[in-house]
Amino acid sequence: MRAMIVKEFRELRRDHRTVAMLVALPLLMLVIFGYAANFTVDELKVAVVGDQADQVQQLVAEAPQDAPTTLDLTDVDAEAGSGQARDMLRDDEVDVAILSGDASDAAGGRPTVLVDGSNLFAAQSASVLVAQLGDRVDSEILYNPDLETSWVMVPAIIGLILTFIGTIITSIGLVREREAGTLEQLAVMPLSPTSVVLGKISPYFLLACFDMVLVTLLGVWLFGVPFRGSALLFGIGAAIFLFAVLGIGVLISTVSQTTGQAVQVALMTMLPQILLSGMIFPLDAMAAGVRWIGYLLPLTWFVKLSQGVMLRGAGWESMWLPVVVLTAMAVLVFGVAVVRLRRDIAPARGAR
């Protein structure tokens, strides 16, 4: 048995990926779950509008500071009305908007509290606060009035499915070619490296597009998730996002020799995306130390985009940032991946 144990350790020592997984994964899990696993949003961004905005601001400022949820008054505007407040909620600038005085349409001049329901956990915290205020305020939850989890999850799941196809399936497809020795064969055929790369990736791109449409339609149909925004904006964003995750898949295939290795690496890239993209744990509730990692992941930005477009009907004016960030990620990752793959199949310089 001793011989067996020694042999196993020797083999393990040479399998750097597994060692990395053994060391890095527990640390990653600990850090992520420790700092990121938190459903409670304890700070809400609030806008106050209407001619009594200043009084409301006063009241908010006098609220006890030891309350579980603190309010961060990001915008106080006596001139603004209900329309502007709703725009701010739609554009995800604030979690809660308070309509005071003439801006409120509630009876008896009571303020109305508007809550963004697409931000599920922030909305839940806000609901608790509103409930404490009782009859003194009117409230309305926008975009997800029943605070359905499925409404928030379906747009995020679309991104997760695209990530799955783009990363795992694509990398397996490419590595299989390497394993069978046929990548070498493709390299010596009179096909340009570009046409090999594009020919290899296009089917996965099309399949992922088909899956995206299917899952979106099913989500809308089965769970009644609304699709309020522009399908064009959603489609463009999803296509760009797909390039980024396909790029990750191709990149993984260029550093993997076997299917097993590819799956191992792909899972290691997917896990942080699932946990840190805001699809499960709200980004606002994460410690700043891990939140920035979330902002480096494409899924985070796609979730922002899909939830914004589907639930809040957000348009280009507020969704340009996710689109720009995803484009930058796609260009970078896909570019590096294609260059690396091309290098694998392009002829050696100076040989011919």
Add this chain to the structure above:
Amino acid sequence: MYGARDLTVELGGATALSDVSVAVPSGEVTAVVGGDGAGKTTLLRALLGRVAAVRGTVDVPPAPRIGHEPFTSGVWPTLTVRENVEFVGSAYGMSAAGIRTRAADLLATAGLDDVRDRLGRDLSGGMRQKLGFCLAMLHTPDLLLLDEPSTGVDPVSRVELWRLITQAARSGAAVLMTTTYLDEAERAATVVALQDGQVLATGRPTDVVGTVPGTVSVGDDPPGGHDRTWRRGRSFHTWTPDGATAPGRPVTPDLEDTLIALTLARQEETR
């Protein structure tokens, strides 16, 4: 004439080929022999333009006129025989009708007619190598590069494979194949023996046999104290350098004896 001249290739800092010159004439089979790590595959990869030469030149037709069967046979495991042929044919720009006629001809000769709808991964080793050969030959290339096409193939399939290879040469292709089977190499027009990335001997098999210095002798018992003896079947073969007394009875070496003797002679020189 296709081939390589004074080719030097370095892989990962080590010299994989050193001043290797190989001529691959059309209409003939040229066999590259040598042990594992001798540089056979590197030579093929250099001819394919897959590894860069530090020095020397390669002379090959343009990529569309080269056929290549890699060591792994180059068969797509999850495509059927027919789909493999269709894919490779269209990658080389052949018409659908052209692929059909050519494939019918090749697959019939290779005895793969009945397995057209079988997946590449479900073929036996011999069948897979024969299909790999058909794929390499599909577009009637001018230069055919085969990397150990017969390794791991049963004796009957080896005979069939060899028939296919000589047919390809007869129809005008320049064929360069690597092999570890010396009986196979003996049937080639030219043999190139590689050892540690250098050409040990080259020429017609009969000429190569004549280049052995010293004596090869055979005995029924191992001559004691000799580190230049190897066993073949029931007898013991020994190489003795010029000027020394050979044990047993001297024989005319065959290719296998020749290559072993040449390797020993080379070791003697560098010692």
